[in-house]
Amino acid sequence: MAAELINPPPSVPPALALRMSQQAPRILQQSSGPSLPYPLSLLTASEAPETWIGYENLMLACLRTGDDRSARICLEKLTQRFGEDNERVMALRGMYHEAVAEDYKALESIFRGYEEVLKKDPTNMPIRKRRVALLKAMNRPIDATTALVGLLDASPTDAEAWAELADLYLTQNLYAQAIFSLEEVLLITPNAWNIHARMGEILYLSSLATNSNNDGNLMRGLCESMRRFCRSIELCDNYLRGYYGLKLVRPLAHFHSPQQPLSTNTSTNNPLKQTTKHLLSLLSKTSKPAPAAADPQFGDLAPPSLATIERLHELATAKLAEIVRRNAAGESGWDGYDQAEVIAAGELLGRDAQKIER
Amino acid sequence: MALLSKALNAIGLLLLAHAVYSAHEHSALHAAAPSASSQTPSAAALPLDITLETLASVLFVCAGLVLGSPALRPIQWSEWAGEVEQEEGRNRQGRGKVGMKEGEVVGNPFRVLEERPGFLDVRAKRKEFADWVREGGSG
Numbered sequence: 001m002a003a004e005l006i007n008p009p010p011s012v013p014p015a016l017a018l019r020m021s022q023q024a025p026r027i028l029q030q031s032s033g034p035s036l037p038y039p040l041s042l043l044t045a046s047e048a049p050e051t052w053i054g055y056e057n058l059m060l061a062c063l064r065t066g067d068d069r070s071a072r073i074c075l076e077k078l079t080q081r082f083g084e085d086n087e088r089v090m091a092l093r094g095m096y097h098e099a100v101a102e103d104y105k106a107l108e109s110i111f112r113g114y115e116e117v118l119k120k121d122p123t124n125m126p127i128r129k130r131r132v133a134l135l136k137a138m139n140r141p142i143d144a145t146t147a148l149v150g151l152l153d154a155s156p157t158d159a160e161a162w163a164e165l166a167d168l169y170l171t172q173n174l175y176a177q178a179i180f181s182l183e184e185v186l187l188i189t190p191n192a193w194n195i196h197a198r199m200g201e202i203l204y205l206s207s208l209a210t211n212s213n214n215d216g217n218l219m220r221g222l223c224e225s226m227r228r229f230c231r232s233i234e235l236c237d238n239y240l241r242g243y244y245g246l247k248l249v250r251p252l253a254h255f256h257s258p259q260q261p262l263s264t265n266t267s268t269n270n271p272l273k274q275t276t277k278h279l280l281s282l283l284s285k286t287s288k289p290a291p292a293a294a295d296p297q298f299g300d301l302a303p304p305s306l307a308t309i310e311r312l313h314e315l316a317t318a319k320l321a322e323i324v325r326r327n328a329a330g331e332s333g334w335d336g337y338d339q340a341e342v343i344a345a346g347e348l349l350g351r352d353a354q355k356i357e358r
Numbered sequence: 359m360a361l362l363s364k365a366l367n368a369i370g371l372l373l374l375a376h377a378v379y380s381a382h383e384h385s386a387l388h389a390a391a392p393s394a395s396s397q398t399p400s401a402a403a404l405p406l407d408i409t410l411e412t413l414a415s416v417l418f419v420c421a422g423l424v425l426g427s428p429a430l431r432p433i434q435w436s437e438w439a440g441e442v443e444q445e446e447g448r449n450r451q452g453r454g455k456v457g458m459k460e461g462e463v464v465g466n467p468f469r470v471l472e473e474r475p476g477f478l479d480v481r482a483k484r485k486e487f488a489d490w491v492r493e494g495g496s497g
Contacts, residue, residue: 063480
């Protein structure tokens, strides 16, 4: 079985999913030869875990590309091997039915099926997760949140569920709750660099969305976001996402640093500058709190000094430029970046350069 | 490299077997003729060529094993993470490694936190794929 089936890359793009599902007939034919009676079949059957992971991923790829027949065969193979009552197989079967369901009514009957299963065995985690996913697919995010909170009450160390909860809150624009959920994820997996970066992104979004008229909060949120991006860079070398965030946060954190003099920036033609100008006017209206070593009320760290912010910004710019350059040159060890991300980084750098020219 | 390590291993094992056999024959010969060996104690000692053969064979096998071992992973977390990210990106673009050794763990262990296969929304994925096909299936 191909490597991509056993270990599919994150967020499989459609083209790769198509290629994976196109292998289905070959793989299924290969393995559907006449099987020997029980004791002999143990000798011939390949019992590597990779085989079954491969079937599972093949089934997901087939469901995605609409090859329901092959998905059905994969599901039957898994059922044959692990039995009807295996929790993971039950969840996969539920997923298959969800995928082929015609309308909302069919989905509702699947939902009732999940409820039945859970009434018999409330500890069936895969089915509980499917139930949340189904509620989300049925456009009932509030019910999904309630169900997920119930699941987390029962199993508070499930990082995957916490991450899903953060996403659910985010779709409902509940930033504070999303940040709390991500903090829980980080308590369980403190070295997850992608979650640190995600945290930075959400903090950035939330401070822009909710604190536009409270400078103290805005600054605190941006500084916190900056720290998260720094941590993600610390945990992962040449992490494009982290450097991008760091560079993105800077202009705002910069203008909200207490040491920043209010004399720069007079042009009005650039929309970005207009926002910063707007923020500047806000800043001059409100009285700034004196920078303390730690905020006594929240126990937060003091915002970093302007020099630190500037140096971080320089570092991010240099690193982004290096990534863009070496990726374009196709150097080995630098060619694994997502092209869209590299283009976005190049654009961010270009925007910055333009500003300096003016 | 794989061929070299295999050849070194084969030669080393062959030499080792030969050295062991020679040593055994040597001791058997002297045990059969105790009178000859008792006169000169140095004759009972192992000849130099057998000793050298043993040492050389062990060295060969060591070198073969070291050369044949898979590439080392960085022991610094950040370096390792950077490598993992690159590898995944290459896989996503469809130019990853073709062969996968058994038991080899590749990939970012934290990507499940963003993928969340347990909560996969199949219908949305199906729709996304259908849209992609409708748009001409590129990108």
